[in-house]
Amino acid sequence: MRRSHIEDRLITEQELDTEVAEAYRSIRTSLHYACFHNDTTSLLFTSSVAGEGKSTVVSNMGILTALEDKKVLLIDADLRRPNLHHLFRTGNRTGLSTILTGYSEAEPCIQQTHLKNLFLLPSGPIQPHPTELLGSARFERMLAALRKEYEAVYIDSPAILSVTDAAILARYVQGIVLIVRPLLARKEHLKKSQRIFEPFSNKIVGVVMNGKTDKS
Ligand SMILES: Nc1ncnc2c1ncn2[C@@H]1O[C@H](COP(=O)(O)OP(=O)(O)O)[C@@H](O)[C@H]1O
Numbered sequence: 001m002r003r004s005h006i007e008d009r010l011i012t013e014q015e016l017d018t019e020v021a022e023a024y025r026s027i028r029t030s031l032h033y034a035c036f037h038n039d040t041t042s043l044l045f046t047s048s049v050a051g052e053g054k055s056t057v058v059s060n061m062g063i064l065t066a067l068e069d070k071k072v073l074l075i076d077a078d079l080r081r082p083n084l085h086h087l088f089r090t091g092n093r094t095g096l097s098t099i100l101t102g103y104s105e106a107e108p109c110i111q112q113t114h115l116k117n118l119f120l121l122p123s124g125p126i127q128p129h130p131t132e133l134l135g136s137a138r139f140e141r142m143l144a145a146l147r148k149e150y151e152a153v154y155i156d157s158p159a160i161l162s163v164t165d166a167a168i169l170a171r172y173v174q175g176i177v178l179i180v181r182p183l184l185a186r187k188e189h190l191k192k193s194q195r196i197f198e199p200f201s202n203k204i205v206g207v208v209m210n211g212k213t214d215k216s
Pocket residue numbers: 009047049050051052053054055056057083210211212
């Protein structure tokens with residue numbers, strides 16, 4: 001796997017014996033126990049504020065799951081500040097926004113990444129009303145169809161406290177993973193996002209502490 005295919009912060013096959021890969025593997029194992037016995041395939045990765053590591057964590061989880069021989073789809077549902085096409089160095093001319101505005105079916109917008117089992121549905125071009133797009137019946141139908149084709153569907157999203165998009169996405173998925181970066185998320189942020197996600201508390205399958213140090 002050549003570095004030129006992906007950004008530095010993604011793990012490669014050559015790095016599977018590193019501490020970072022090990023940390024991701026233990027998250028993967030916990031999620032496996034929390035979800036896969038009851039056939040959970042769609043997981044939303046979100047956090048209270050921007051910059052806590054949603055895009056990084058969802059991408060590395062996708063890589064590790066794909067390397068375990070599962071067919072994985074990553075969806076970039078951060079329609080405001082999309083990032084996954086940068087991380088995987090794919091195009092973004094068509095994607096989720098193209099499907100939700102009715103200009104395409106899902107399949108032509110899905111791209112193969114550098115890994116055989118890992119696929120990406122990028123955000124697509126920025127559109128004026130992302131919240132409405134994500135809330136449309138089209139999204140739900142699309143996700144239901146994709147879940148039949150992929151063994152795992154991992155969804156990247158905007159932060160809970162910045163816009164309502166994450167709470168909308170939470171309705172459709174089977175499980176939610178919260179990323180918390182203690183350096184960025186203050187207690188009041190966590191309390192607020194907990195309140196917003198209260199209706200979906202039974203779907204929260206994991207909390208990932210990202211970049212925790214002894215001081216934080
Ligand atoms: N544990 C960490 N330590 C240092 N930098 C990190 C860590 N996790 C993420 N980052 C960096 O923080 C920035 C934001 O991460 P990103 O995954 O894009 O967050 P989000 O998608 O939640 O906005 C990126 O530059 C990323 O490399």
